[in-house]
Amino acid sequence: MLSKKRKVDIEGRIFNDNWKDHFFFCEVNSKPVCLICSQQVAVAKEYNIKRHYVTPHGEKYDKYAVRLRMQKVNKLEAALKKQQSVFTKSRETHDGAVKANKIAAALKPYSEGEFIKACMLTAAELVCPEKRQAFGNISLSRNTVAERIGDLAGDLNSQLKDKVKSFIAFSVAVDESTDMTDVAQLGIFICGVDASLTVTEEFVEMVPMTNTTMANDVFSSLVKALDRVGVDWSHAVSMATDGAPSVVRKKAGVVVKLGETVQTGNPEQEFRNFHCIIHQEALCSRTLKMDNVMDVVIKTVNFIRAKGLSHQQFDILLSESNIGHGLPYHTEVRWLSRGVVLKRFFQLHAEIGLFMNEKGKPVTELDDPDRLHDLPFLGDIIEHLNMLNVNMQGRSKLVTEYYNSIRGFQIKLGCGRCNYPGATQLISPLCSLCVSLMGIMTIWTGTMTKYHG
Template sequence: MMPRRKVDAENRAFKNRREVEYMFTDIAGKPVCLICGANVAVLKEFNLRRHYETKHLDNLKDLNAEQKLQKVEELKKKLTFQQTFFTRAKSQSEAAVKASFIVAEEIAKAGRPFTEGDFLKSCMVKVCDIICPDKKQMLANVSLSRNTVADRVCEMATDLRTQLRKRSKDFIAYSLAVEESTDMTDTAELAIFIRGVDSDLCVTEEILDIKPMHGTTTGKDIFENVCQSVTDMKLPWDKLISLTTDGAPAMCGEKSGLVGRMRELTTYHCIIHQEAVCGKVLKMDHVMSTVTQTVNFIQSRGLNHRQFQSFMRSIDSEFADIPYRTEVR
């Protein structure tokens, strides 16, 4: 038996005369009825004629050739307008969504509350009402509610994590930096940073994970959270070459701390926090005590603080106030 030919292999072409005869037109290689918008699966004259005679012949049988031609032109203009309208609406909708993501990103970068999206939108609408009132509706279509901004930020965070997971597959070596501190609600937050390099010597530095620790913060707890983050990212332990921590016993303890437990998995050498180490070795307490007394004097009274700020402005200082440094560990 001869194999059946596929429809695509027959190379059928739409003929312009069928527009007037059967009220069909060609859109992206598919025949579309100008009256009802129905599609015909196979481009055959029999299919077009059958659709026309069963659906629309009774309504158009009294029209002559010139009237049918005029009817075809009207329907084609109407169809073109509809297509343009929906394309324009789709383009505006995509632009509104993109603008919503951009504003949400800026809010997240600035660390502002998600509720400020509505405030920003209100300001932008008022500015647009004065500068370009014809574009006001387009700006009003940008969704910046609290829930929308939160969803946008979550989607961007998920996308960044997906990108990091893809990049990490090409790492030939990576290092970790771990820091534990408490937030304003007294919840311990474990921040884990990663720096990796691929075979092309392209370096990637990103935050790997942030783990809230609601219970204890022992070396075992920190170790388990770090292991979970590394496992979730599917990073091979044999490519870990260094680990950086602060000076807390739970971090740098040789037996029960994070450093001691990590040595069981890999070896590493820490090269960060050199300034803090040098400061302790040089024994500059006599300098730091003088600085501490000076800072306390400035901050003890409001007048002293205001006079200090005025002095900083008068000398065009880079800092408008005292740059603080707090020794956590």
């Protein structure tokens, strides 16, 4: 029968002070360190320490008498402590510098840290040459920046865990989207309130869904992410989604599964499901189709942007006209894309008409004044919708603010000063959104009354 292998950390080995005089060793952070070469020995065992001393250093240092030997030990130990103090100051400078740098906040590559440091050294030579060494001690390498960001992420995660413990009620928001590498990414957010009515909104985790994205997969990833931060499932009150079928399905959706988990911990807890308000507003804005305009715009933009040669030739035409901005793509996934494309298309409609005529693909709608009027109108309406969408975004907003934004925009559309039929096309879906917001406000008020009377 094989015996169980002993582990070094449970053997309880203790550093012997006599090893300092005999073998030139001292203890640093519970590890034996050679005073001569600063090398660590893994195990505080006399045989290992003696072997290290005899092999590389014994022949040179055995000749010292007792008194000279003690003086040499003291000198080497003082040098080691001085070296450690230098590293400590350098590390403090490094921490302060990395805190100050904005590389990660600006979404820049970590490798740009070295370029920033080179610029700092050049500026230091001109402005304060005596401080150049202090700037030189700052480490902005990729590994250093990555490690610092990792430390910050760990600290934020620890703070979130402490905050979650104080929640008397919390809600969850999930959104799934596919990145540029065709991997589905599940974004998970949490919003909670403590006994003092302090609201906390935090991003929990971005979970890559490398396999399938069925309801069971989303639910499993969601539960694991929230369990890591230590949520109390009995305090969950709601979940906001983008309305995907796998999430809101009545029999086996993520919402149903999460509600069952909540009621397991608290049978009396009522768990609700909400459709993301901003996503609902984006869906409402799509009711203003105006296909007579959008079909022409999308077809023309795709013709210019789909082929590299056409795109290059169109950019040359713009540069000859001293126009610095080009024509962007229209993307349905990006909610604010349509307004940007319409605005840019109208600004460049003369150049676009000229270019399409040269290509033998004339856009007759650009020559018809009556039909051309629809383009700026739709562009203005979509621009106002984009402004509404941006105003609804942000942290620490209450449902009353969303209601005021939607209701105010709805009143402007129905004020009677605009008789264009396309404007009134938005009023009906926005009314439905206002009704749903009113329902959310009622539920929100009821939840606060439940916990605070």
